[in-house]
Amino acid sequence: MIDRSASDARPDAASGTGRPAPASAGIFDPGLLDRCISCGFCLPVCPTYRLTGQETSSPRGRITLMRALESGRLADGDPTLAEEASFCLGCRACETVCPAGVRYGELLEQWRDHQWRGRRRPLLARLLMAVVSRPALLGLQRLVRRYATGKAGRRAVPGGADRPASLMLGCVERGLYPEVSRAVLELRPELAVPGGQGCCGALHAHNGDSAAGRELARKLGERLDGTIVTTAGGCAAHLAHHLGRDRVAELSEYLERTGYRPAGEVRVNGRRARVALQDSCHLRNALGVTRPPRELIAAVADYVELPNAGDCCGAAGTYSLLRPADSRAVLRPKLEAIEAADVDYVVALNPGCLRQLRQGLRRARSRAKAIHLAELLVMAARAANRSTPR
């Protein structure tokens, strides 16, 4: 039997005289946390809210949870806090529709710093972070660099712009997709590829160690001369945050800035290929870069805009490894859109997305193939070379 006057009811500040200033735990930057006005404009663009329809898995709900953690209203070990800090993809789509200017990505980093401190961090994330923090452990760096650059190796030379530019190899990409860096160098041979490149630290920042994330970004900034050119949207956003926007250029930006003119055409079965794009979340949502990759694709193929090109594919860094079922659920509408669009290729701008799309398309037995933008452009350029009479 339930009584309305039960002590469980807690009208907190219903008088309209303002909340008392909560005691702060110092987990979050209070200025950042105050910014959200709970208007809910973020709900319709949040992939996890779309999956569950529950307030707690929306950006607004998560910020309410962060506030409750900060004020002590929710206990440190609260299971909903743990679950939602992990369930969030960190895609930052919410930031693009937030008129109040909430910097959700930073809040999430601070949340995970606290939530995933020390041994609370998922084991898999800890392992990955340990590996990429020690490039030597990968044991591949030199090999990759040689493979990517050809035998001679390269020196820093002025890039197409007035300043030198260096290609960042990327810790995940150099292991999984060294052919992407190789393709970039075929397009832009002037890029320097310095050795001893570590991880940019995005992985750490997104997995509860923003201090290490910042430090790794700083180190990489010292190691790489001039403009840092990256084939990973996620790394671009992380580096831009710590080193300054003008130090970093994602590949499509760099190509545009240096006046790259795509050559040739990608053809499939005797016709111009139909090619779609998967935006990189952080490239789109944090850096606002959406036009250059589309224009580059449209120059060498028939560009097809997916209705959900800007939605997260579910890769989300370590997410696809830590939460495989949720990751696949986020990917599903994307795969459906790709099938409906009947495309030959889907271009990715980030190695995580590339891996996610390749796996998903394979599982779905799709005829579409996922490739990196650099690979698509090289394919076109090679076709142009072949057809040019010598």
Next chain:
Amino acid sequence: MNMRGDLARDLAGIVGERHVRVDDGALAAHARDATPLFEATPQAVVYPGSTAEVAEILRYATANRVPVVPRGGGSNLCAAAVPLRGGIVMVLTRLNRILEISREELLARVQPGVTTATLAAAAAEQGLLYAPDPGSHTVSTIGGNIATCAGGLRGLKYGVTRNYVLGLEAVLPTGEIIRTGGRLWKDVAGYDLTRLLTGSEGTLAVITEATVALLPKPKESGTGVAYFASLADASRAVTAVIAAGIVPATLEFLDHKCIAAVEEFAKLGLRLDAGALLLFGDDGEADAIARNLDRIGAICTEIGALEVTLAEDVARADALLAARRCSLPALSRLGPLTVLEDVTVPRHRLAEMVDRIDEIADRYELRIATFGHAGDGNLHPTCVLDPHDHAAIERCHKAFAEIFSAAIALDGTITGEHGVGAAKLPYLEERLGTDQVALLGRIKRAFDPAGILNPGKLGS
């Protein structure tokens, strides 16, 4: 077993375990809506999946005297969805299907959890228009719109939500399912319960289905912008436009503080040196639009506009309207606590009201930015505050009490479209008088004898 455990078990018996939340995190997340300064924690959150489940939950709640607060997108701005007395927050977003769109009958039948923008887009696909368009249309739900009689940017020409609700299916707190109105434009059988439930703020019944009127979608639209030295000048232009016999689809204004905040977010190249911006627009046939916009522009110039320009294309017009929609959240860039009000006065008294707001803001040393639906006389004075400055928050409450009184003195009202909720309940009697407030209470008790539905709000 404790109370929360009982509730969890009993509700799970109705909707299934997956659709009940009693964890502290979920309860915290449903302790508030989009209204600042109001919070109260429920004991359970439930997501029913059918009208029958809604009915069973309400029967259970009445039998056990547990409060139930219905909720849609949670974008409410008067604390109507805050569970003041605890109990169950009933979220209706699982009921999110568009059941029917009829071009022959110009109507749609929808479940309450469909968002306003989703319905508008589905109607547009069929060449139809769902006219009410509150600023929060991407997140607000039709159920919530009806429960608060939401307004929007097209109110002047097209009216507000109540003008489009033809019929409702609703569940009474005692569990009976009623169907009011229907598919008819003419129907006077009995008291107009459809209208009564529209704007009842979840205190009389839970809306589980709505039949709403659609219009043929206007072929073209056009938008223009006029800058003025002051909001009072812009208000005079609005009065002059209507007096000239023009009823455009859009007449919105922003003062200079809002222009600056919106510009920072939307980067549209708005003029930052002006005291006010008037956004005007019309839809229909191209030549009629051109004629109306030209006449409005000429009137603005006559009143002393600093500059009048017409948007060159649809994209620019859409961007201007979208920017206007986000005025409130954009204002929060100036200070994280924004207390927004909703006073409405007869159109020809707008300039007086605007002056009164400025005078009150100065006297209480508050930063109040004003924007609103000028064509409807509907103002949104918004006080921008530091959440930790308790003295200023106290002054803000006093200032708004005076603003409400000023509006009533000008034959206006304390709320045009946001609702009374918990936020404006203390001022309701000043607006309605003792007898009417007492009648509200009797109506409430007729629907909800146990007083379980959204207690502490209208009629309680």
